[in-house]
Amino acid sequence: MSASTGLDSNCDQAFDQRNLDWYIDKAVQVLVFMGGISAIIFIVGIFLFITKEGIGFLFETLDFEEFFTSPYWEPSDEDAPEYGILALMAGTASVTGLAMLIAIPFSLGTAIYIAEFATGKTREWLKILVELLAAIPSVVWGFIGLTIMNPLIIELFDVPVGLTVLNAGIILGLMAAPIMTSIAEDALKAVPDRYREAAEAMGATRWQVIFKTVLPAAKNGLLGAILLGVGRGFGETMAVLMATGHAINIPGSVFDSVRALTATIAAELGETAVGSDHYQALFTIGIFLFLITFLINLTADLIVRGIRKS
Amino acid sequence: MDNQMFAATKLNQKNQRTEKLVQILFILMASLLILPVLVILATLIVKGGSVLSIDFLFTDPTNGMTEGGIFPALLGTIWLVAVALIISVPLGIAAAIYLSEYAPDNWFTRLINLAIINLAGVPSIVHALFGVGAFVVFFGFGTSILSASLTLAIMTLPVVIVSTREALQAVPHSFREACWNMGATRWQTIRRVVLPNAVSGILTGVILEVSRTAGETAPIMFTGAVFFSPFLPQGIMDQTMAMSLHLFVVSTQVPGVPENLPYGVALVLIGMVLLMNSVSIAFRMHLRGKKKW
Numbered sequence: 306m307s308a309s310t311g312l313d314s315n316c317d318q319a320f321d322q323r324n325l326d327w328y329i330d331k332a333v334q335v336l337v338f339m340g341g342i343s344a345i346i347f348i349v350g351i352f353l354f355i356t357k358e359g360i361g362f363l364f365e366t367l368d369f370e371e372f373f374t375s376p377y378w379e380p381s382d383e384d385a386p387e388y389g390i391l392a393l394m395a396g397t398a399s400v401t402g403l404a405m406l407i408a409i410p411f412s413l414g415t416a417i418y419i420a421e422f423a424t425g426k427t428r429e430w431l432k433i434l435v436e437l438l439a440a441i442p443s444v445v446w447g448f449i450g451l452t453i454m455n456p457l458i459i460e461l462f463d464v465p466v467g468l469t470v471l472n473a474g475i476i477l478g479l480m481a482a483p484i485m486t487s488i489a490e491d492a493l494k495a496v497p498d499r500y501r502e503a504a505e506a507m508g509a510t511r512w513q514v515i516f517k518t519v520l521p522a523a524k525n526g527l528l529g530a531i532l533l534g535v536g537r538g539f540g541e542t543m544a545v546l547m548a549t550g551h552a553i554n555i556p557g558s559v560f561d562s563v564r565a566l567t568a569t570i571a572a573e574l575g576e577t578a579v580g581s582d583h584y585q586a587l588f589t590i591g592i593f594l595f596l597i598t599f600l601i602n603l604t605a606d607l608i609v610r611g612i613r614k615s
Numbered sequence: 616m617d618n619q620m621f622a623a624t625k626l627n628q629k630n631q632r633t634e635k636l637v638q639i640l641f642i643l644m645a646s647l648l649i650l651p652v653l654v655i656l657a658t659l660i661v662k663g664g665s666v667l668s669i670d671f672l673f674t675d676p677t678n679g680m681t682e683g684g685i686f687p688a689l690l691g692t693i694w695l696v697a698v699a700l701i702i703s704v705p706l707g708i709a710a711a712i713y714l715s716e717y718a719p720d721n722w723f724t725r726l727i728n729l730a731i732i733n734l735a736g737v738p739s740i741v742h743a744l745f746g747v748g749a750f751v752v753f754f755g756f757g758t759s760i761l762s763a764s765l766t767l768a769i770m771t772l773p774v775v776i777v778s779t780r781e782a783l784q785a786v787p788h789s790f791r792e793a794c795w796n797m798g799a800t801r802w803q804t805i806r807r808v809v810l811p812n813a814v815s816g817i818l819t820g821v822i823l824e825v826s827r828t829a830g831e832t833a834p835i836m837f838t839g840a841v842f843f844s845p846f847l848p849q850g851i852m853d854q855t856m857a858m859s860l861h862l863f864v865v866s867t868q869v870p871g872v873p874e875n876l877p878y879g880v881a882l883v884l885i886g887m888v889l890l891m892n893s894v895s896i897a898f899r900m901h902l903r904g905k906k907k908w
Contacts, residue, residue, distance in 0.1 A: 341709070
C-alpha cells in the first residue's frame with residue numbers, strides 16, 4: 306500500500322510541469338482575459354455612468370409624455386423649463402433620412418463597381434480612395450458644410466440660409482458612404498465565385514449575374530451595411546452641429562434649419578452646472594441615443610451573423 | 616449560312632447594350648461619390664495653402680485667435696494622442712490576444728465581440744457624456760488631458776482590437792502547432808512566434824488609431840480640451856487646446872477671423888490624418904508583398 310502511494314507521488318513529481326514558465330503562462334492568461342473583458346466592462350460602464358448622471362431627472366422631474374411629444378426644448382427657461390425632444394428627433398431623423406437617400410445608392414453602386422467590374426490597379430486605387438474618404442474627421446466635414454456647401458446652396462437654390470437639412474444631409478451622406486461602401490463590398494466579396502460561374506455558364510450577362518445571383522446572395526450583408534450607415538448618421542455630432550443651422554424646428558422642407566439630438570448635447574453641456582436639471586436632461590438624451598444605437602448595432606450584427614451561419 | 620448561326624441575335628444585342636449601360640452607370644456612381652470630395656480637398660488646399668507656413672505651425676495664436684499660428688493646438692493634439700495610445704494599445708493588444716489565442720467559441724466570446732461592435736458604434740457625444748460622468752466628475756480628474764485621453768482611448772479601443780486580432784489570425788495555425796510540439800507554453804508560443812510574425816500588422820492598426828484619435832472632437836470638448844489656453848500643457852492633469860476643437864472654434868465661435876485662417880487649420884488637421892492613413896495603407900501593401908506564407 307505505502308509503496309504504491311510512494312510511486313504515485315514520484316510520478317506526480319516527475320510529470321509536474323509547474324515551473325516558472327507555467328506560472329508566467331497562467332498569469333498572462335489572466336491578464337489577456339482581463340483585456341478581453343475590458344470591452345464589456347466599458348460598454349456596461351458607459352451605460353451605468355450616463356444613467357447615474359441622468360437618473361434623478363429621469364424618474365423625478367421628467368414627464369415622459371412631454372419628453373417625447375413636445376416640440377419645445379427650452380431647458381434654460383427659469384420659470385417653466387420645457388424638455389421636449391420631438392423637434393430634435395425630427396431634426397435627427399430628417400438629416401439621417403436624407404443622408405441615407407444619398408448614401409445608399411451611391412455606396413451600393415460603388416461597392417458593386419469595385420467588387421464586380423473594376424479590376425487590377427483601378428480596383429486597388431478605388432479601395433484606397435474610399436478608405437481615405439472614411440478617415441476625414443467629422444469636424445472637417447462640418448467645416449466644409451459651413452464654408453463650402455453653405456454659400457453654394459444659397460446661390461444654387463436662391464434661399465436665404467444654406468445651413469439646412471439639405472446641407473447636413475449631403476455632408477452626412479458623403480461621410481457615411483465610404484464606410485457603407487467597404488462593408489457592402491465585403492458582403493459582395495463573401496458571395497462564393499461558384500455562384501457567379503454557374504450563372505455565367507447558363508449564359509447570363511454580367512449584369513444578370515449581379516442582379517439575379519450576387520445581390521440576392523449578399524442581401525443580408527448589404528442590409529447590415531445600410532443599418533451601420535444609419536447608426537453612424539444617427540450618432541454623428543460635429544458635422545451635424547455645424548451644418549444644420551442648429552435651430553429648433555420641425556422641418557417642412559429640406560431648406561429648413563433643424564437641430565439634432567447629438568448636436569444639442571454638444572452645444573449645451575458646456576453651459577450647464579453639474580447636477581442641474583438641464584445637465585441631467587442632456588444625459589437623459591444620451592441614454593436615449595445609447596439605447597437606439599445599441600439596438601441598431603445589435604440588429605446589424607444579428608443580420609450579418611445570419612449569413613455567416615448559412 | 617454558317618456565319619448567320621453565330622451572329623448576335625436581337626436578344627444578344629439588347630443584353631450587350633444593357634451591359635454597357637449598367638457599367639457606365641456604376642462608373643458614374645463611383646466617380647460621383649469620389650469627385651466632390653476631391654473638389655473639396657482641392658478647395659482646402661488652395662485656400663488653406665496661402666496661410667500655411669513654418670511660422671503658422673510653430674507660433675501661438677494672437678489677437679483673440681484672429682492672427683498667429685496653431686502651435687498650442689498642435690502640441691495639445693500630440694499630448695492627447697500619446698496619452699490615449701499609452702492606455703489603449705496595451706489593453707487592445709491584450710484583448711486581441713485573448714480573442715485570437717485563448718477565447719473558446721461560446722456565448723461569452725460572442726458577448727465580448729458584441730461589446731466591441733457597440734463600443735465602436737456608440738455616438739461620440741455619448742462617449743463624451745461618459746467621460747464627463749466617469750472621469751471628470753466621479754474619479755475627480757477634472758477637465759484634463761488624462762480625462763480626455765481616457766475617453767478617447769475607450770472610444771478608439773475597437774480599432775486596435777480589430778486590427779490586432781486580424782494580424783494575429785493571419786499567422787498560420789501550423790506555426791503555433793510546431794512551437795507547441797517543442798514543448799513551449801501558450802505564452803512562449805505567442806511571444807516568440809505569433810507576435811513577431813504579426814508585429815507589422817499590429818503597427819498598421821496603431822497608426823490607424825492615431826489618425827482616428829487626432830480627428831475626434833466631441834469626446835474631448837468637455838473632458839479636457841479648451842477653446843483657448845494661454846499656457847502650454849505641462850502634464851496630464853492640465854487642460855489643453857487641440858487641433859480638431861481649434862478648427863471648430865475658429866470657424867464658429869470667434870468673430871472677425873480672416874477667411875483663410877480656418878482653411879489653414881482644416882488643411883493641417885486633414886493633412887495629419889490622411890498622412891497617417893496613407894502610411895498605414897502603404898505599410899499594409901508592403902507587407903502583403905513580403906508575406907512568405
